[in-house]
Amino acid sequence: MQRLAAAVETAARRALGRADALMNRLYGWRYNPLYHSGAVVVALLVVLLVTGIYLLFFYRLGAPYASVAALTAQPWSGRWVRGLHRYASDAAVVATLVHALRVYAQGRRWGPRTLAWVTGLILLFVVFVSGWTGYVMVWDVQAQVLATEGARLLDVLPIFSEPISRAFVGERPIPGAFFFLNLFAHIAFPIGLGLVVWLHVSRVARPGLLPPRGLMWGVIGLLTVLSVAWPVTMGPAADLFRLPGPAPFDVFYAFWLPLVRPLPAGVAWGLFTLIALALVLIPVWTKPAAALRPAPSAVDENLCSGCEQCYLDCPYEAITMIGRPGGTAEGRSALVAHVNPARCVSCGICAGSCAPMGVGPPGRTGRDQLSAARAFVAAQRPDERGVVVIACDRGAGEITGPGAVETARSPVYAVTCVGNLHTSVVEYLVRAGWRGVLIVSCPPRDCWSREGPKWLEQRLYHEREAELQERVDRRRVRLVHAGAAERGVVVAAIAQFRAEIATLAASPGEAEPDLARECEVEEAGR
Amino acid sequence: MTARALRVVIGSALALASAAALAALSALPYAAEPADQAVIRLAWRARGERVRACRRLTPAELAKLPPHMRQEEVCERRVLPYRLRVTIDGASVVDELVRAGGAREDRPLFVFRDLAVAPGPHRLEVMFEREEDGGGRAEREREEDERADARQTPRRLALDQPVTLATRRIVLVTYDDEGKRLRLLAAPGGGS
Numbered sequence A: 001m002q003r004l005a006a007a008v009e010t011a012a013r014r015a016l017g018r019a020d021a022l023m024n025r026l027y028g029w030r031y032n033p034l035y036h037s038g039a040v041v042v043a044l045l046v047v048l049l050v051t052g053i054y055l056l057f058f059y060r061l062g063a064p065y066a067s068v069a070a071l072t073a074q075p076w077s078g079r080w081v082r083g084l085h086r087y088a089s090d091a092a093v094v095a096t097l098v099h100a101l102r103v104y105a106q107g108r109r110w111g112p113r114t115l116a117w118v119t120g121l122i123l124l125f126v127v128f129v130s131g132w133t134g135y136v137m138v139w140d141v142q143a144q145v146l147a148t149e150g151a152r153l154l155d156v157l158p159i160f161s162e163p164i165s166r167a168f169v170g171e172r173p174i175p176g177a178f179f180f181l182n183l184f185a186h187i188a189f190p191i192g193l194g195l196v197v198w199l200h201v202s203r204v205a206r207p208g209l210l211p212p213r214g215l216m217w218g219v220i221g222l223l224t225v226l227s228v229a230w231p232v233t234m235g236p237a238a239d240l241f242r243l244p245g246p247a248p249f250d251v252f253y254a255f256w257l258p259l260v261r262p263l264p265a266g267v268a269w270g271l272f273t274l275i276a277l278a279l280v281l282i283p284v285w286t287k288p289a290a291a292l293r294p295a296p297s298a299v300d301e302n303l304c305s306g307c308e309q310c311y312l313d314c315p316y317e318a319i320t321m322i323g324r325p326g327g328t329a330e331g332r333s334a335l336v337a338h339v340n341p342a343r344c345v346s347c348g349i350c351a352g353s354c355a356p357m358g359v360g361p362p363g364r365t366g367r368d369q370l371s372a373a374r375a376f377v378a379a380q381r382p383d384e385r386g387v388v389v390i391a392c393d394r395g396a397g398e399i400t401g402p403g404a405v406e407t408a409r410s411p412v413y414a415v416t417c418v419g420n421l422h423t424s425v426v427e428y429l430v431r432a433g434w435r436g437v438l439i440v441s442c443p444p445r446d447c448w449s450r451e452g453p454k455w456l457e458q459r460l461y462h463e464r465e466a467e468l469q470e471r472v473d474r475r476r477v478r479l480v481h482a483g484a485a486e487r488g489v490v491v492a493a494i495a496q497f498r499a500e501i502a503t504l505a506a507s508p509g510e511a512e513p514d515l516a517r518e519c520e521v522e523e524a525g526r
Numbered sequence B: 001m002t003a004r005a006l007r008v009v010i011g012s013a014l015a016l017a018s019a020a021a022l023a024a025l026s027a028l029p030y031a032a033e034p035a036d037q038a039v040i041r042l043a044w045r046a047r048g049e050r051v052r053a054c055r056r057l058t059p060a061e062l063a064k065l066p067p068h069m070r071q072e073e074v075c076e077r078r079v080l081p082y083r084l085r086v087t088i089d090g091a092s093v094v095d096e097l098v099r100a101g102g103a104r105e106d107r108p109l110f111v112f113r114d115l116a117v118a119p120g121p122h123r124l125e126v127m128f129e130r131e132e133d134g135g136g137r138a139e140r141e142r143e144e145d146e147r148a149d150a151r152q153t154p155r156r157l158a159l160d161q162p163v164t165l166a167t168r169r170i171v172l173v174t175y176d177d178e179g180k181r182l183r184l185l186a187a188p189g190g191g192s
Helices: A002-027 A037-056 A064-073 A078-105 A111-138 A141-155 A164-168 A176-200 A213-229 A265-280 A309-313 A349-353 A366-379 A404-408 A423-431 A452-461 A487-501 A515-525 B003-026 B059-064 B146-151
Strands: A246-249 A319-323 A335-339 A387-392 A412-415 A436-441 A477-481 B028-031 B038-046 B050-056 B073-079 B082-088 B091-098 B109-117 B120-130 B156-165 B170-176 B181-186
Touching: A002 A078, A002 B003, A037 A078, A037 A176, A037 A213, A064 A078, A064 A111, A078 A111, A078 A213, A078 B003, A111 A141, A111 A176, A111 A265, A141 A164, A141 A246, A141 A265, A164 B038, A164 B109, A213 B003, A309 A319, A309 A349, A349 A366, A349 A452, A366 A412, A366 A423, A387 A423, A387 A487, A404 A487, A423 A436, A423 A452, A436 A452, A436 A487, A452 A477, A477 A487, B003 B028, B038 B082, B038 B120, B038 B156, B082 B109, B091 B109, B156 B170, B156 B181
Parallel strands: A387 A412, A387 A436, A436 A477, B038 B170
Antiparallel strands: A246 B028, A319 A335, B038 B109, B050 B073, B082 B091, B082 B120, B120 B156, B170 B181
């Protein structure tokens, strides 16, 4: 099962990588809608809320079809507002699916992220049910089919005293209570969305709920233009004495009809239950084997200075500051960082944030990184120290993969996330004699660890702890972003950087820069 | 045209194409039912005869119950099932037992069946008859509630008449509670 999950993950990652590369090229990574799919959904939900309130003023329970038809006939407002409401609901489904696919492809679905995965599925279900009830409100042919099919499915559940299908046999007019209940559900479900969205992002710090303004208004503007240029239509009015003929159906909310209608209701429920269970249990059945799971961060309390930087930087609120066990003897800080393993996803961003290198996942703390960097330098020929590439092994044009050195024509130093990278490693490489250090990260909104490139950029250029020391010539350090399928971007960046640093004097190069010792000296001086 | 302008043009075209695809998929033509079909719909609610089966508990069974629940006689109420038989043009298309709703079969009976037929004239015979045996309980008593008896659906309902259905039309066979009979309902021009 895990092999299948891995194969699906790889295929999804490749497909998304190519789509990302295209979008980055056309719109730039800042406005790539695929990177912001989750936030786009929230923006669309806001649009749905605003347009829905407007539409509510015109909807009449006693004459659903006639009232929607009258609204659709309003050329100046009703038609396009209804169109925007509908297209936004369709776009919300698309964006939700893209978001789910991205989360799946990036393996962000198990362990501490299980809650976000499961609540995301609940959100998708709520969006779907809201759309379903919304279409029933119109009471055209599509509404009739959705309502009768829904009633058929619900009637096999032992929860209603009388079959709901009785309301749609045509013996008597549809009871007004039905339209009232449907409208109530259409409003109540989205209200519940707020709570689920809160749960969905409850385990991340600084959730980006809305996309960048340019993208947000671009999407809303595009849908508005669409609703004016391509007005939504209605099917013929529902007629319970007539079999539904050809009519426009919304694929995003009615895709299941051709699949489910031929099935007995019990079988349909069985299939739905199986699919729902499979999706909900994805965090369980695709969880890597224990040996392959990265260990959560740990704190070396002897090194922790209580500065709170790791607590501030952690994208998952997995770190809290607690009173130092044993008190503050020997001039130590009163607080010490504490990692909650149940929340830690082992992104290693805390390792990059810690000046005294006292926190991080096992094997990836600042000190471990310096050891690895020392071994890396020792393995390189001392007379070929032009550009060294530090690259995230999840994106960055997959430059850390096979054939990387040949492609880059530079040695490549792989990191699990650039947010994990301690700036001391950068300094070490420069002081070891490299003419330039090019760091290639994933585009900031596509970071698997959420905030890696953002924090690294601030550590390199804006003195955020643990900052790159002033003594390092910034001309020799460059940060660029590239997605997994953007190797060309990386190669071009290397070539450009190589040309630029060619004019700089060769880095003096120290035989054995010992940054670990310097850190200890700094720490002792605090 | 500069590379940037080209990107803007292609980016705009892609956005518009995506929006157009969204709109097209938002209103895709779909026929939920075949074009050359009509339907005879059987749909009604019936109050069947309520019966109860009583038995005396053994001393051992009584001893297991809490003192305040020790009734010597326990009764289970239920509604007798009906057999539904439908014949169209002389061919039997339905012959099934319709049981009352609810886990204890003590709710009303509901009939809901859609029978697809070719448009045109047909001979329709419907029989809805109480199954007196009802599962062969040894001891059975009629409900004593006279009012309930008055509201009960007759032991036997029958409909035998020609119907003519237009394409895509539905003719409804339902139960007239006041007239205590099955009747046909159709929209004007949809069938007779």
